[in-house]
Amino acid sequence: MYRLISATPSPYARKVRIQLAEKGIPFELITEVPWNSDTQTPRHNPLEKLPVLICEDGTSVFESRYINEWIEMKHPAPALVPGDVDGILAVKRFEIIVDGMCDAMVLMFFEKAREPGKRSAEWTARQKRKLDGGLRELSRVISDNEFAHGGVFSMADIASGTVLKYIDVRWPENPWRAEYPNLAAYSDRLERRPSFASTVPVPQVIRDKVA
Known part of the structure; x- marks a missing residue:
């Protein structure tokens, strides 16, 4: 199962959460404040930004627009981007x-x-x-x-x-x-x-x- 490190007000993280929900992809939500010194974000994203999608093998995908594209390519149905x-x-x-x-x-x-x-x-x-x-x-x-x-x-x-x-x-x-x-x-x-x-x-x- 995927894990998603997210901040509750973040529109960037919300885009990913909505996309996962629309596609029916299960994931574990991990809520953090990326600005606090005890955040685990730097361990998964060298840019220290949320959201971060962590795969089952421990690899991470970061930057919301890239995560959205990654999910769309890995899980194309239902399509949320036109085909043309x-x-x-x-x-x-x-x-x-x-x-x-x-x-x-x-x-x-x-x-x-x-x-x-x-x-x-x-x-x-x-x-x-x-x-x-x-x-x-x-x-x-x-x-x-x-x-x-x-x-x-x-x-x-x-x-x-x-x-x-x-x-x-x-x-x-x-x-x-x-x-x-x-x-x-x-x-x-x-x-x-x-x-x-x-x-x-x-x-x-x-x-x-x-x-």
């Missing part, structure tokens, strides 16, 4: 946008954790522009469609759904739901799926100083 080249590229475009949005929010989170006199308003504004740009693009491309691409549930929905819920967790005051009601309705539909409902992100307490 244009479809594959379209889904990957969603994943790139979403990962950029998540990266920006993580950077803002840790910038906010700095002492007030050391925070950079310019840096935070730059990250916020990335988030806003991503939201505009997701709203435009998804529009009022049930699913993000091709009329079927795919990795594009797993990626898009996780980032939207992550905004609610990390930045609840963000007005994205009012600004993009189509995305709010889309997010609510996805969160009713069992794979989403069982992986709702929850904040963790970071014990060690990291910023």
Whole structure:
């Protein structure tokens, strides 16, 4: 059985958890705070980042987008990526946008954790522009469609759904739901799926100083 090292608020780890659930692949969930000094993450990922998928033979697969691709290749049914080249590229475009949005929010989170006199308003504004740009693009491309691409549930929905819920967790005051009601309705539909409902992100307490 696979083991997945995950952090409860992580949108990156949630993508993997949802994919495994949608494919019906059993796994053991190991919850960690990767920023704490006692984390086991460095033993399995030289980059010290979560999530990490540990195989039965002890080898590890890391970086969420690579894990998603690895799982899709190892366990192709049910398919969560289209079979045609244009479809594959379209889904990957969603994943790139979403990962950029998540990266920006993580950077803002840790910038906010700095002492007030050391925070950079310019840096935070730059990250916020990335988030806003991503939201505009997701709203435009998804529009009022049930699913993000091709009329079927795919990795594009797993990626898009996780980032939207992550905004609610990390930045609840963000007005994205009012600004993009189509995305709010889309997010609510996805969160009713069992794979989403069982992986709702929850904040963790970071014990060690990291910023």
